[in-house]
Amino acid sequence: MGRKALRATVLWAVLAAGLALGQQVVTLRAWTIGPEDASRTRATNLVAAAEELNKVLEAQGAAYRVRVETSFETTNWDNYHRRLLLAFQSGQAPDIVQTTHVDIGAYAEGGYIVPLDEYLGRYRSFAEVTPELWKAVTYRGKRYGVPQDTEARPLYFNKTLLAKLGWSRTQIEGLPQSIREGRFTWEDLIRVGQEAVQKGVVRSGYAYWHRPVNGADFYQFYYACGGVLQDTQSGKLVLDRSALGCMYGLLARLVQTGVMSRNLLGMTWDNWHNAVSSGQVLFASAGTWTWAQWATQYYAKDHGGYSYLWQNFGFALQPALKAGGRPVTLSQPQAYLVTAASRSKDLAVRLLSMVTQPKYDAQHALGSAHLPVLRTTYVLPEVRQDRFLQAVRYMLDYTTYQAMSPDWGVYAEAVFRGISAVESGQLAPEAAVDLVAKDLAAKLGDRVVVR
Structure with a gap:
């Protein structure tokens, strides 16, 4: 496929220590795409969030830790969509996929992804997502994704x-x-x-x-x-x-x-x-x-x-x-989706709750020139000082979306x-x-x- 990919398998010292005690390791796989290299944080932020989640699990005395495997696509959307569809149809889909909100209708109708409403209320971080963005991941009254970023087209x-x-x-x-x-x-x-x-x-x-x-x-x-x-x-x-x-x-x-x-x-x-x-x-x-x-x-x-x-x-x-x-x-918001094939849906959503924090949102926005999805991100000093993000923020008041249909x-x-x-x-x-x-x-x- 001529794909340039980032593949990261993260296993921390605390996890290794846990393995010695017989702790369970749950592997979550996540596929992401730019395709522009500046959006690589769609993958690396998941890695950082997993490390943070493992520290929480350690503090809670949980009997398991998380290992995250990510891939980052830099070819083009056509290749990525073909790769996703093949994985869905063959039963080899990862736990989490990042894609445009437009794909949600087709993937939901195909039974490839699951609605997340029953999980979203468990984590406070999701409440900080800009309300308008939930509409972009809602299909037939159900929320199928967690907004990852948004943008405008000047x-x-x-x-x-x-x-x-x-x-x-x-x-x-x-x-x-x-x-x-x-x-x-x-x-x-x-x-x-x-x-x-x-x-x-x-x-x-x-x-x-x-x-x-x-x-x-x-x-x-x-x-x-x-x-x-x-x-x-x-x-x-x-x-x-x-x-x-x-x-x-x-x-x-x-x-x-x-x-x-x-x-x-x-x-x-x-x-x-x-x-x-x-x-x-x-x-x-x-x-x-x-x-x-x-x-x-x-x-x-x-x-x-x-x-x-x-x-x-x-x-x-x-x-x-x-x-x-x-x-x-x-705007064409990007979203993290949890697949029907995942055997760890609860844990996948918990990982997404960890990555849905202002520090990760800001890191991605500042590095890729996409717009933050969290209202609280805009008050961070580094974001308030970013001339470009502040200059284009008003454009979301004039934005439109593509249709979300199979x-x-x-x-x-x-x-x-x-x-x-x-x-x-x-x-x-x-x-x-x-x-x-x-x-x-x-x-x-x-x-x-x-x-």
Whole structure:
């Protein structure tokens, strides 16, 4: 699979001493993923929490100790999902898996994971989780996961390039607030992008870039267009033809005006990150974690790291479509899930209660530029002093989520095929909407509402 993995087996001296006395050792296996290396704390924090749990068990005189085996994936989500599915279907799943909240619906329907409500009330640490995040791990009224982190997906802008366009420092620094108040819209972005191309500040197609592969970010456009993804009562997926047409229309205009490259889709992530972080692109939609990626992996790493980023980049919400409209962002919370195959579900949840503490939450957030899940984490001195986390925290007030449905993969693939057809010029937006609507109706039947 070409997988770069971190595998840690932790057995402490206190555990070894316990073994001499015949104590039982309970091994918990946990699979985690970045795939960005900066998120390695998703695995290492479990190791540290297990060490802390063993000290508690020793103090309580428990007859057992915990050994934790973790793996950390750094390839890609497709490989990780295939690995998980194979493990689930073969009965070889680990005790704990970390994945995106979107997977919960499919894994719950498949019987691969267990609801955690009966366990969560036993541990006070879970009460500090931001309440909104419990909604992201709740499927059909049951909580199937423990939130691990969350994020927002900002619009990054290159301050140096805007200055070359003649923007004053006040205008540049005020852009996030202008977007927040609905005064700078997608139409304004297209206008500024065209100007940047015409004046030679950026190459044609380099004024705005979205992600180069299929993913959650595209639904920010759909939500900005007033779209709904899921019916809250029935749980059925919803395809809003008007919103999808609006979204496809915007993407088509970005290409047709020369603001965005027609060949953006299919670019490698490495090329994408290096081009944006080196100052070749004026505006780009990415994640909060991208800030840490750029500083530690890409162009910025050798040009001043975070200092380079603060000097050259700013970030804001995704703009509204029309003046006075509401800007948006999107979050895809990560969660720890306990598998149905685990023989130590109680102990697995207890380990998760230990890792759900501000010190671990802060360590992960500060290192990976994801946002904390605990309300108490934000009051820690090191978090209060972190300029980036404090600057993006407000974005969660504007956030949206993907649908949590076993059929989400089918839905997302159909919508992405429409995106590809529109941006390549193969289909007009209206024709792409028709194609997607027919495709989903044929594949999902009454499990999707097309309106």
